[in-house]
Amino acid sequence: MTIELTVNGRRRSVEADPDAPLLWVLRDELNLTGTKFGCGVAACGACTVHLDGEPVRACQTALADAAGAEIATIEGVSGKAAEAVRAAWRELDVAQCGYCQSGQIMSAVALLESNPAPDDAAIDAHMSGNVCRCATYPRIRAAIHRAARMMEG
Amino acid sequence: MTVRTDRRGFLGLAAAAGAALAVGFDAQGALAAGAADAPGAAFNPFVRIAPDGAVTVIAKHFEMGQGASTGLATLVAEELGADWAQMRVAFAPADPSRYANLLFGTQGTGGSTAMANSWLQYRKAGAAAREMIRRAAAARWGVDPAELDIVEGQVRGAGRSAGLGEFAADAAALTPPAEPALKPASAFRLIGAPDLRRLDGPSKTDGTAEFAMDVKVPGMVWAVILRPPRHGARLTGFDAAGAEAVRGFVDARALPNGAGVAVYARSTWAAIKAREAIEARWDEAEAETRSTDRMEAEHLALLDAPTYQARGEAAQAAAALSGAARVVEADMLLPHLAHAPMEPLNCVIEPLEDGVLIHDGCQFPGLTQPIVAAVLGLRPEQVRIRTVFAGGSFGRRANPTSDYHVEAALAFAALGGKTPVKLIWTREDDLAGGYYRPMAAHRVRVGLDADGRVVGWDHRIAAQSIMKGTAFESVTVHDGVDHSSVEGAADTPYAIPAMSVGLSDWTSPIPVLWWRSVGHSHTAFAMETALDMAAEAAGRDPLELRLELLSGESDDHRRLSGVLRLAAEKAGWGAPLAAGRGRGLAAHKSFGSYVATVVEVTARDGRVRIDRVVCAVDCGTAINPDIVRAQVEGAVGFGIGHAMRNRITFDNGAVEQTNFPDYEPLRMGDIGAIEVHVAPSEAPPSGIGEPGTPPAAPALANAIAAATGVRPLKLPITRAGLSFA
Numbered sequence A: 001m002t003i004e005l006t007v008n009g010r011r012r013s014v015e016a017d018p019d020a021p022l023l024w025v026l027r028d029e030l031n032l033t034g035t036k037f038g039c040g041v042a043a044c045g046a047c048t049v050h051l052d053g054e055p056v057r058a059c060q061t062a063l064a065d066a067a068g069a070e071i072a073t074i075e076g077v078s079g080k081a082a083e084a085v086r087a088a089w090r091e092l093d094v095a096q097c098g099y100c101q102s103g104q105i106m107s108a109v110a111l112l113e114s115n116p117a118p119d120d121a122a123i124d125a126h127m128s129g130n131v132c133r134c135a136t137y138p139r140i141r142a143a144i145h146r147a148a149r150m151m152e153g
Numbered sequence B: 001m002t003v004r005t006d007r008r009g010f011l012g013l014a015a016a017a018g019a020a021l022a023v024g025f026d027a028q029g030a031l032a033a034g035a036a037d038a039p040g041a042a043f044n045p046f047v048r049i050a051p052d053g054a055v056t057v058i059a060k061h062f063e064m065g066q067g068a069s070t071g072l073a074t075l076v077a078e079e080l081g082a083d084w085a086q087m088r089v090a091f092a093p094a095d096p097s098r099y100a101n102l103l104f105g106t107q108g109t110g111g112s113t114a115m116a117n118s119w120l121q122y123r124k125a126g127a128a129a130r131e132m133i134r135r136a137a138a139a140r141w142g143v144d145p146a147e148l149d150i151v152e153g154q155v156r157g158a159g160r161s162a163g164l165g166e167f168a169a170d171a172a173a174l175t176p177p178a179e180p181a182l183k184p185a186s187a188f189r190l191i192g193a194p195d196l197r198r199l200d201g202p203s204k205t206d207g208t209a210e211f212a213m214d215v216k217v218p219g220m221v222w223a224v225i226l227r228p229p230r231h232g233a234r235l236t237g238f239d240a241a242g243a244e245a246v247r248g249f250v251d252a253r254a255l256p257n258g259a260g261v262a263v264y265a266r267s268t269w270a271a272i273k274a275r276e277a278i279e280a281r282w283d284e285a286e287a288e289t290r291s292t293d294r295m296e297a298e299h300l301a302l303l304d305a306p307t308y309q310a311r312g313e314a315a316q317a318a319a320a321l322s323g324a325a326r327v328v329e330a331d332m333l334l335p336h337l338a339h340a341p342m343e344p345l346n347c348v349i350e351p352l353e354d355g356v357l358i359h360d361g362c363q364f365p366g367l368t369q370p371i372v373a374a375v376l377g378l379r380p381e382q383v384r385i386r387t388v389f390a391g392g393s394f395g396r397r398a399n400p401t402s403d404y405h406v407e408a409a410l411a412f413a414a415l416g417g418k419t420p421v422k423l424i425w426t427r428e429d430d431l432a433g434g435y436y437r438p439m440a441a442h443r444v445r446v447g448l449d450a451d452g453r454v455v456g457w458d459h460r461i462a463a464q465s466i467m468k469g470t471a472f473e474s475v476t477v478h479d480g481v482d483h484s485s486v487e488g489a490a491d492t493p494y495a496i497p498a499m500s501v502g503l504s505d506w507t508s509p510i511p512v513l514w515w516r517s518v519g520h521s522h523t524a525f526a527m528e529t530a531l532d533m534a535a536e537a538a539g540r541d542p543l544e545l546r547l548e549l550l551s552g553e554s555d556d557h558r559r560l561s562g563v564l565r566l567a568a569e570k571a572g573w574g575a576p577l578a579a580g581r582g583r584g585l586a587a588h589k590s591f592g593s594y595v596a597t598v599v600e601v602t603a604r605d606g607r608v609r610i611d612r613v614v615c616a617v618d619c620g621t622a623i624n625p626d627i628v629r630a631q632v633e634g635a636v637g638f639g640i641g642h643a644m645r646n647r648i649t650f651d652n653g654a655v656e657q658t659n660f661p662d663y664e665p666l667r668m669g670d671i672g673a674i675e676v677h678v679a680p681s682e683a684p685p686s687g688i689g690e691p692g693t694p695p696a697a698p699a700l701a702n703a704i705a706a707a708t709g710v711r712p713l714k715l716p717i718t719r720a721g722l723s724f725a
Ligand code: FES
Pocket: A036, A037, A038, A039, A040, A041, A042, A043, A044, A045, A046, A047, A048, A057, A058, A059, A060
């Protein structure tokens, strides 16, 4: 059936089953490949996108549940927190292979939008659903602190 | 960072206004140069300088996160005198005649060799370009080339200054120097600079970095493979009727080698759903049917009488042990492990007029190109490879059988060879699909004299051989000993008297493969655990005991003891700790580099928290010190994460782990802090992607033993009844 979505501020209509995961619609139908597949079972966070500003795992979000919401992906996420996070990520060269980083950034942006000055414990708790097999965790933590400072200034 | 290849496999270099200068090497290894876009002058270069000043380095090594693309660009930029902002990277096409790894003799990345083998080659290409630009500028300005210098991308001298790209076209008409002078280390501006940012950083923060998983070509179908439940089983038949109801399902075909059923669909999701609806039948006569308990028992039994001798003489070690004041001994077991790179395996194969094009995060074009050609009945040069970013590898993407490329080629051929096919592995496929770090058993007996000095060492290893039966056997197996099973033990830098290392091969249809640091991933654990136990038995400080065994004049002793001292100093080794806390130490040489690691833990009621990790590394010249630190941070996480709680287990031959929830990865918060100290060195660069992994697990185990008195001898450490906070 035809389902209407709002992705990164644009209306898109797709032909798909309502129970198809949003992840595959974004990637295979809409060519928004910045959102990654890592596990398909909500255990790695590589597919994290925002639904109305809330981070969700696109691999476990049925298309029908995303219809009507504002969907933001790594390609379109914007605002003060997103800018600060991207800048901090580049300054500290967080990424290694980079495959997990779209999801890490989407989670980090959501964290800073709700908690502009998180401490280590808040960061660890919020980010623990995002796996990085390259183990860039120390830099992710440092970059979130740096982004938080940038947002103050 | 994308690159197109033309029909002949040459780099497609978009023509800007005016000719670009291309510098590289001919098939004999001599410097070659020309205009990049001149007809008939096509060759595969190492560096291309456009008139607009863009300097593109052609990376013969793929980028899996280890930073090789930035490293290669650094070497060229340094010698050329470029500004970092003008540097670009493109991945090389498959062309082993130009892009061979000089240590392998064919095109490929692995063994932490990327910078070591490229160190002089890429600098030479940059230096030749510099010389040619300088001569072109001198001719145009009517001055002596000796008056001109290139700094930060500008040709300067004789009172004038201009961007180096302005001379690219003129320089392209010149003959390259045969042996351009390279800069002395004292003149380096970029090599060793702390503030160069990775060239792949920006595209990896906005979703634009292209991985093979992101490739879509017109008319493509998505494919997954239904594989057997047990390694070694063969397909006898299948029924795809149930898949017909799946929207987007296209077809299902048996792979001709019996390895499984290829399931094709119009999206990834449809392919996954359709596969669930297909029933397959398997012949399991040759399949693995043992369970992990039995595998472990068989490994331990093999230690009683090693088949091969890898070092020393067993009788000499036995004599030394029988004369020792005391003998410390332990059996250790290390599990099968999966690489589980973040990007599950995949590639795209599409037909060309005269062959095929593979889009892949290709680690070993020198293997993949001829192997896929053989599968499809093509000549190697008819298999083009377009390399894109790889979402991690840890060894998995370099495979002597090119397993996933062969699957893709078979699936492509089975569908008729006209439709582009994207093969995707799910995480379930990845964990069950084989090519594991082999299980390994070690039995170590260390003899100590009355003063607590090591007087003998009997070391026995049982593991499945990685190299036997592969193209690498002739160089890595000698007198039956697969060096990759004993490396790190048989060639330990420690001056251990009367040391014997024996080896037995375990055999199985389960495919095994190198896994970040290969044999060192288990030998370092055995060596450093045994040394710690020896120190404990002798009542000696573990650092002091190690330094005693490294007190010679050799490079190995100087450098390994150097990182031990540095790590110990930075970690505050010897400073008192509160009750329940413990510090552990380990050091290891691998891939020409030296790493020492100190781990600090807090333990309470069987729960362990990893507070801090301090590493010191000597990898020769650190081309990009921040990437060196990042690689060690990542390698420590990789070593510690698996040691904490990961293993692949088998139930009657079937893999028990299905997805991350039962192969729980290291996560944010598992390690308190990691500090990496890079020892200054002017030695040529050695490996850095792997050497941080081997000492990480034993340093953690030794810290746990110090804090709790529980000595982890079986990995993962959770098997010792401990959990992690
Ligand atoms: S792919 Fe969605 S959480 Fe892993």
